[in-house]
Amino acid sequence: MSALAAELTVESSASLATSQPLVAAVAADGAAGAIRAARRVLTAWLQRCLRQGAYRQQAQAVAALPLAAIERQLHAALADSGESELEPTHAELFAELQGIQRLVAHLAGTQKSQPDALRTYDALVDSGLSALHHLSELEVELTAQQAWLDPLTGLPGRRALQQRLIAEHARVRRHGGSCALALVDLDRFKPINDRYGHLAGDSFLEAFAAALRRLLRPYDSAFRYGGDEFVLVLPQSGQVEAETAVARIQQALAEQPLLHLRGQPLHAAFSAGIALLEPTRTVVQSVAEADARLYAAKAGAIRADR
Numbered sequence: 001m002s003a004l005a006a007e008l009t010v011e012s013s014a015s016l017a018t019s020q021p022l023v024a025a026v027a028a029d030g031a032a033g034a035i036r037a038a039r040r041v042l043t044a045w046l047q048r049c050l051r052q053g054a055y056r057q058q059a060q061a062v063a064a065l066p067l068a069a070i071e072r073q074l075h076a077a078l079a080d081s082g083e084s085e086l087e088p089t090h091a092e093l094f095a096e097l098q099g100i101q102r103l104v105a106h107l108a109g110t111q112k113s114q115p116d117a118l119r120t121y122d123a124l125v126d127s128g129l130s131a132l133h134h135l136s137e138l139e140v141e142l143t144a145q146q147a148w149l150d151p152l153t154g155l156p157g158r159r160a161l162q163q164r165l166i167a168e169h170a171r172v173r174r175h176g177g178s179c180a181l182a183l184v185d186l187d188r189f190k191p192i193n194d195r196y197g198h199l200a201g202d203s204f205l206e207a208f209a210a211a212l213r214r215l216l217r218p219y220d221s222a223f224r225y226g227g228d229e230f231v232l233v234l235p236q237s238g239q240v241e242a243e244t245a246v247a248r249i250q251q252a253l254a255e256q257p258l259l260h261l262r263g264q265p266l267h268a269a270f271s272a273g274i275a276l277l278e279p280t281r282t283v284v285q286s287v288a289e290a291d292a293r294l295y296a297a298k299a300g301a302i303r304a305d306r
């Protein structure tokens with residue numbers, strides 16, 4: 001896990017001033033797909049309008065904007081992303097599309113040969129191109145988020161973790177408050193792989209990730225660092241609150257099997273090292289402290305198994 005500290009050492013100096021928190025989009029693919037569908041509907045409509053470029057020589061009706069179909073996809077994207085940070089972007093798009101619809105309605109009520117109609121047509125095409133540009137930008141953003149997800153567990157991965165830690169550290173420095181991170185390493189995972197096979201091990205990791213999502217608070221985040229190693233970012237948590245949150249997850253996992261393999265119940269247990277992000281030290285130093293505490297906890301777990 002100390003590799004995380006090394007990676008952050010390389011990136012933090014360049015990223016500290018400019019990085020923003022990664023949008024944690026568990027369903028980023030669905031959101032990006034919905035935006036892509038909305039973009040295609042708008043593109044098809046805009047192409048019809050542009051094919052009416054001969055409008056200036058011969059008045060024609062402009063196709064009605066398929067607003068309901070586009071808005072349906074935008075609502076689906078917002079629901080799938082599960083991210084309130086995307087709401088302002090969606091609100092701007094809704095307003096832009098409604099403005100286009102008003103232009104279509106205005107054009108329908110004007111004399112097609114009048115200069116006002118030509119100006120309205122030009123404004124309509126310009127607005128359509130602008131909305132298309134905004135949809136494309138949003139699709140790129142959501143697709144990038146998907147690329148940062150771990151393909152097995154669906155949790156954000158290393159790159160997302162780095163951005164989140166840097167952003168949370170900047171927040172603590174600017175506004176005070178607290179944020180804890182917990183480095184998590186599954187106990188006795190290798191015997192599961194050895195006994196049941198790697199596909200079973202993958203199922204175990206998927207189930208563990210799902211359990212973390214279920215047991216964490218809404219504003220906490222889990223990341224898969226690699227292998228059987230995970231990281232929890234716990235905003236608004238001091239040392240005691242973080243230890244309590246981790247112990248609660250450990251207790252819940254101890255009380256109920258994570259899954260059953262070949263009729264055998266399998267429980268998940270993990271060791272954790274907790275440290276705080278503090279304004280007086282770097283993210284790398286906090287990660288190094290958590291890593292040292294994880295090493296000590298892991299050594300204790302190994303001794304307890306003997």
